[in-house]
Amino acid sequence: MDMEFTEEQRALQTTARSFLATECPTSVARAMETSESGFSQELWQKMADLGWLGLVHDADAGGAGMGNVELAVLAKELGRVLCPSPYIPSAILAGGAVAAAGTGEQKQRLLPDIISGKTVVAFALQEENTYFDARSVNATATANGDAYVLNGTKMFVEFASAADRVLVVARTAGAPPASEGLALFLVNPNDVNVRLEPLSTVSRDRQFQMVLDGVRVEADDVIGTPGEAWSALEGVIERGVVALCAYMVGAAERIHEMATDFAKERVQFNRPIGSFQAIQHYLAQSITEILAADTTVFYAAWTLDEGLPSREIVAKTKSFAGDTFRKATDIGTQIHGGIGYDESMDTSLFLRRGKQLQLSMGSTGYWEDVIADELLGPVEA
Amino acid sequence: MDFRFSEEEEAFRKDVQEFIAEEMTDEIRSKWLGGLLDTPVRQEFVTKMSKRGWLAMGFPEEYGGSGKSMPLAQYILNDELHKAQAPIVGKNLGVVVNTLLHHGSDQLKQEFIPRILRNEIQWALAYTEPEAGSDLANMQMRAELDGDEYVLNGTKRFITSAHFADYMWTGVRTDPDAAKHQGISLVIIDVPTEGMTLSPMNTIIGEQTNDVFFDNVRVPKERLVGELNQGWRYITEALTYERFAMTSFAPTIRKFKRLIEWVKTTEMNGKPMKDDPVVRRKIAHLAVLVEAGRMIDLRCVCEAVRPDYVPVNEAAMNKMWGGIVETVLTDEALDIMGPYGYLWHNGGHAPMDGDMVDDYLWAGHQRVAAAGVDLSKNIIARRYLGLPAS
Numbered sequence: 001m002d003m004e005f006t007e008e009q010r011a012l013q014t015t016a017r018s019f020l021a022t023e024c025p026t027s028v029a030r031a032m033e034t035s036e037s038g039f040s041q042e043l044w045q046k047m048a049d050l051g052w053l054g055l056v057h058d059a060d061a062g063g064a065g066m067g068n069v070e071l072a073v074l075a076k077e078l079g080r081v082l083c084p085s086p087y088i089p090s091a092i093l094a095g096g097a098v099a100a101a102g103t104g105e106q107k108q109r110l111l112p113d114i115i116s117g118k119t120v121v122a123f124a125l126q127e128e129n130t131y132f133d134a135r136s137v138n139a140t141a142t143a144n145g146d147a148y149v150l151n152g153t154k155m156f157v158e159f160a161s162a163a164d165r166v167l168v169v170a171r172t173a174g175a176p177p178a179s180e181g182l183a184l185f186l187v188n189p190n191d192v193n194v195r196l197e198p199l200s201t202v203s204r205d206r207q208f209q210m211v212l213d214g215v216r217v218e219a220d221d222v223i224g225t226p227g228e229a230w231s232a233l234e235g236v237i238e239r240g241v242v243a244l245c246a247y248m249v250g251a252a253e254r255i256h257e258m259a260t261d262f263a264k265e266r267v268q269f270n271r272p273i274g275s276f277q278a279i280q281h282y283l284a285q286s287i288t289e290i291l292a293a294d295t296t297v298f299y300a301a302w303t304l305d306e307g308l309p310s311r312e313i314v315a316k317t318k319s320f321a322g323d324t325f326r327k328a329t330d331i332g333t334q335i336h337g338g339i340g341y342d343e344s345m346d347t348s349l350f351l352r353r354g355k356q357l358q359l360s361m362g363s364t365g366y367w368e369d370v371i372a373d374e375l376l377g378p379v380e381a
Numbered sequence: 382m383d384f385r386f387s388e389e390e391e392a393f394r395k396d397v398q399e400f401i402a403e404e405m406t407d408e409i410r411s412k413w414l415g416g417l418l419d420t421p422v423r424q425e426f427v428t429k430m431s432k433r434g435w436l437a438m439g440f441p442e443e444y445g446g447s448g449k450s451m452p453l454a455q456y457i458l459n460d461e462l463h464k465a466q467a468p469i470v471g472k473n474l475g476v477v478v479n480t481l482l483h484h485g486s487d488q489l490k491q492e493f494i495p496r497i498l499r500n501e502i503q504w505a506l507a508y509t510e511p512e513a514g515s516d517l518a519n520m521q522m523r524a525e526l527d528g529d530e531y532v533l534n535g536t537k538r539f540i541t542s543a544h545f546a547d548y549m550w551t552g553v554r555t556d557p558d559a560a561k562h563q564g565i566s567l568v569i570i571d572v573p574t575e576g577m578t579l580s581p582m583n584t585i586i587g588e589q590t591n592d593v594f595f596d597n598v599r600v601p602k603e604r605l606v607g608e609l610n611q612g613w614r615y616i617t618e619a620l621t622y623e624r625f626a627m628t629s630f631a632p633t634i635r636k637f638k639r640l641i642e643w644v645k646t647t648e649m650n651g652k653p654m655k656d657d658p659v660v661r662r663k664i665a666h667l668a669v670l671v672e673a674g675r676m677i678d679l680r681c682v683c684e685a686v687r688p689d690y691v692p693v694n695e696a697a698m699n700k701m702w703g704g705i706v707e708t709v710l711t712d713e714a715l716d717i718m719g720p721y722g723y724l725w726h727n728g729g730h731a732p733m734d735g736d737m738v739d740d741y742l743w744a745g746h747q748r749v750a751a752a753g754v755d756l757s758k759n760i761i762a763r764r765y766l767g768l769p770a771s
């Protein structure tokens with residue numbers, strides 16, 4: 001039993017923190033809210049140059065071959081500054097799916113560019129329902145010679161307009177809830193038969209409804225074996241979810257620090273508001289939850305690295321980290337008083353992301369249903 | 382980073398589990414968190430553990446200890462004992478032995494530690510008074526030196542185990558003129574001693590604690606623990622050991638697992654309880670809170686084994702979260718049962734024979750005793766976050 005970081009993990013944390021402090025202060029998150037693409041290409045390239053996009057990818061694809069614990073270390077730091085980037089969709093989910101499901105040729109062709117930052121690949125799994133798994137997928141892919149033709153509607157596709165490609169999950173066979181029959185397709189978001197409808201989100205990030213209306217995908221861009229995508233995707237999704245949780249814990253830590261500092265400085269009734277027990281108790285409970293969420297995240301990451309059964313712990317981690325982050329942003333903003341709700345204050349950046357990320361990649365309720373399946377068995381009848 | 386227990390630790394856990402499987406009975410099982418050693422069978426159970434050397438682990442050989450030990454041995458032992466609702470070993474070891482080892486005279490060490498490690502003597506911890514609860518440093522019970530003896534006058538409240546203990550580990554005021562934290566000392570008193578009277582108080586779940594009245598009780602001055610007027614420091618140091626030993630998350634995990642079993646095997650309104658979507662969400666939410674508690678517990682353990690480090694903050698977090706989760710768990714569990722949730726023991730219809738009702742009634746005690754939720758939050762706010770004094 002040992003929760004210490006290794007030298008290497010500590011070094012990654014230190015580098016990331018100091019790099020992001022100069023290259024990605026929260027003003028970047030704010031600026032990207034009104035930008036076209038939703039992320040800074042320049043920052044993205046620097047992240048790639050630091051080796052972050054390839055952190056968990058194999059060395060022979062140009063990656064660093066690190067594990068989920070290291071990924072969590074990095075994602076926490078990205079979260080502390082609310083770094084806006086397609087890191088999770090492109091490097092972790094789409095890149096991970098290509099690595100897990102793709103043929104040797106596809107990996108060689110696609111991964112180096114994903115890892116070097118040259119290609120941004122968005123990830124399209126969810127549709128017009130609340131699932132974050134195979135049950136979500138109704139979109140169809142119909143064989144047409146070697147190629148496939150895609151029809152359906154994807155939801156919550158992050159960075160789709162700025163992406164070079166979108167990795168779309170569609171069905172070559174079967175129907176929900178079956179996890180068999182799924183396949184992965186690289187789609188050009190500028191294809192004439194793709195329509196991107198921007199979604200207006202509370203975080204003001206770039207998300208889209210993506211309508212696929214007879215989109216033709218050539219054989220080269222059908223990733224892996226059609227019908228068998230889910231077995232590869234499942235682990236990739238768990239990795240992405242844990243990375244998002246680490247991001248949320250980092251962000252929760254940061255808003256808590258901001259609120260604690262503010263409470264020490266802001267004077268009312270002739271004393272710092274941090275001397276009032278009501279304020280102290282909010283902050284004390286919140287930091288306890290954040291430390292518990294932090295330990296849970298690393299436990300989940302370690303579980304994935306060890307190849308142990310992981311569905312239950314991933315589900316618990318997403319529920320808890322999401323709820324904890326949301327609460328930390330809510331209380332953290334409240335402690336700032338009226339100014340906390342000023343649009344130009346960092347608190348408002350955190351408050352808006354708190355609720356959104358809690359509901360992203362499967363809401364708390366979605367994951368609670370997964371936990372119930374694990375603990376009580378599925379609902380019969 | 383490695384969340385696994387070592388092979389050696391797992392082997393020890395297996396030993397403990399086997400011991401419990403062989404020796405544990407319904408008579409030993411206790412509702413009281415950590416168990417009370419109030420009956421011969423319960424004491425004998427602990428004596429059997431002492432014969433295996435499990436009380437002596439990690440303590441110096443010159444006082445009957447086993448010398449070196451795995452740092453996590455005591456945690457593992459208590460974890461398993463808590464799961465089985467058996468008496469744990471932390472109460473005496475954590476508070477009395479640790480304090481004597483660090484601060485006691487050689488005479489006191491020789492006199493008490495070996496007998497504690499053999500489980501020959503039982504203890505009550507007597508700090509609380511009518512006017513000194515959370516504000517423990519406000520204790521007023523006077524100890525005045527008269528020749529070679531201290532003379533004690535005052536009242537102690539909620540003194541658990543006093544009705545069967547051999548000794549009382551007692552906080553007394555030795556300097557009424559000093560600042561309140563600086564006039565307190567610790568003394569060991571024989572039970573009974575002339576002038577001491579006990580008045581039982583029955584708790585809401587039927588277990589006993591006691592008021593103890595002191596009327597010119599005389600205690601030899603050799604029974605002073607450590608230095609005069611340094612008692613507050615010793616007490617707070619030891620409270621952290623207690624908070625940690627007593628707040629293992631294992632009892633909450635055990636209750637939660639039992640609830641899951643009940644939900645899985647129960648039909649309500651003609652349908653399996655486990656298929657009810659509201660019940661499923663509640664169980665899942667509880668599972669998350671319990672998992673978070675397990676993580677704080679493990680974090681606490683990792684900190685506690687660091688040499689010469691007392692995990693004050695982590696213990697407070699553990700204590701706080703334990704109180705909160707125990708409350709939510711027991712409340713939600715009874716809710717799920719509907720009107721059957723208020724049925725208590727021996728009526729035949731009560732789910733889990735009414736045990737969850739006890740747990741519900743007792744959850745508040747965890748929020749209050751030995752620095753409960755509010756006081757733990759004060760500790761975290763002041764010590765961990767560095768917020769200014771209120």
Ligand SMILES: Cc1cc2nc3c(=O)[nH]c(=O)nc-3n(C[C@H](O)[C@H](O)[C@H](O)COP(=O)(O)OP(=O)(O)OC[C@H]3O[C@@H](n4cnc5c(N)ncnc54)[C@H](O)[C@@H]3O)c2cc1C
Pocket residue numbers: 277505506507508509513514515516538539540541542584590746748749750751752753754755756759
């Ligand atoms: C069953 C049982 C067994 C016990 N066993 C022992 C024992 O063996 N030995 C022993 O010495 N004591 C024992 N105690 C005493 C126990 O430690 C005290 O009950 C505890 O310290 C709280 O003190 P109090 O009951 O006087 O409550 P109070 O201190 O009067 O507290 C009342 C309420 O006010 C809150 N409060 C108090 N101060 C603050 C503050 N600064 N900030 C915010 N909230 C505050 C408390 O959290 C509580 O909710 C036992 C108690 C019980 C019920």
